[in-house]
Amino acid sequence: MSDTEREVRACAERAQDAAADLAPLSRAVKDEALLAMADALVTEAESVVEANRQDVERARSAGESEAVIDRLSLSVERVGAIADAVRDIAELPDPVGEVVRGASLPNGLELRQVRVPLGVIGIIYEGRPNVTADAAALCLKSGNAALLRGSSSARSSNLRIVEVLRSALQKTGLPLDAVQLVPGAGRDSAQALMRARGLVDVLIPRGGGSLIQTVVSESTVPVIETGEGNCHVYIDESADTDMAVSIAVNAKTQRCSTCNTAETLLVHTAAADRFLPRVLGALRDLGVTVHGDDRVGGYDDAVVSATEADWTAEYLSADLAVKVVDSLDDAIAHIRRYSTKHTEAIVTDSQAAARRFVSRVDAAAVMVNASTRFTDGGEFGFGAEIGISTQKLHARGPMGLPEMTSTKYVVTGEGHLR
Incomplete structure (x- = not known):
């Protein structure tokens, strides 16, 4: 096992512990953390923009197109818009604990199927540093720990944004490892994340067709295929x-x-x-x-x-x-x-x-x-989305907060025996 793979797996293990702590939290506690994250982004907007400037300069030196540079670039105003998006997520209903269905069985057992977090969600994405905050906020709201693997082109921006978000988590008493940037900037770290089956519950790729197909074909972790649209x-x-x-x-x-x-x-x-x-x-x-x-x-x-x-x-x-x-x-x-x-x-x-x-x-x-x-989570009235699933299992179409949960059955009896 390489040093990079060991680091990524250690990161995922910490995320597992954080996910266990997040799962039982009330909406009020999670919303408080989200609002603190939004406030921190506004307070630290200048430092985020300064980090982003390093990414933009590298992109220009590499000859990237103006369209790519525009997607990469942040300003104080754009950081403010990212903070507003986090606040909007705080306003959304919490899906965790929702009873999907329930029944009193003929034998007297009480059966409930309830929504629970997926656990540890890995997100592999390209370019846009706003995804770092959006994905972290959506994962936190749905009770999941986020492992974020952005592209190397936005490494400085993503690193600073995650530092800001983690500082807000610390102030509100939530586990720091609920939001982590996957260590390493090369292909090895992405591959290690894709191979972390048993530590990472699901991977969500966000980006172009080649990225999505690479994750789908190479990952041993279950993948929710998103985005490619002909x-x-x-x-x-x-x-x-x-x-x-x-x-x-x-x-x-x-x-x-x-x-x-x-x-x-x-x-x-x-x-x-x-x-x-x-x-x-x-x-x-x-x-x-x-x-x-x-x-x-x-x-x-x-x-x-x-x-x-x-x-x-x-x-x-x-x-x-x-x-x-x-x-x-x-x-x-x-x-x-x-x-x-x-x-x-x-x-x-x-x-x-x-x-x-x-x-x-x-x-x-x-x-x-x-x-x-x-076809968009906001346009459908979901408030926000992590991506648009083009697969058929678990989630299909715009993935709002409910699609970032699984379910479990809770069965209550009075000494019932079979």
């Missing part, structure tokens, strides 16, 4: 043209770099003549490059010829794949082949088409006459 919008033959154009444009351009952004637009051949000239013009005016099949290319000379790679692409940029299909079933077949099962949308005036689409399309979220951009 999302489709299908324009049915009965769709209202104005609605279809506005939804398609919003789904692609409201924010291009998110996992719930539309990456492929499918258009029924009967709607193509009235829809495509308008939407292609609108997208071109907004700087979107359209990668289309031959039929789409016939409507606009600016269309780039689509390849097989375009149908699988999660662009996360101002690019959109567009295809004309001959039927609703052809659209469903295309989605079934290429979807990452994140969010799929149909625009239609036909209830029968909507019902068929919803029943046949397998995704964490299916939108009917609404933009894919609504």
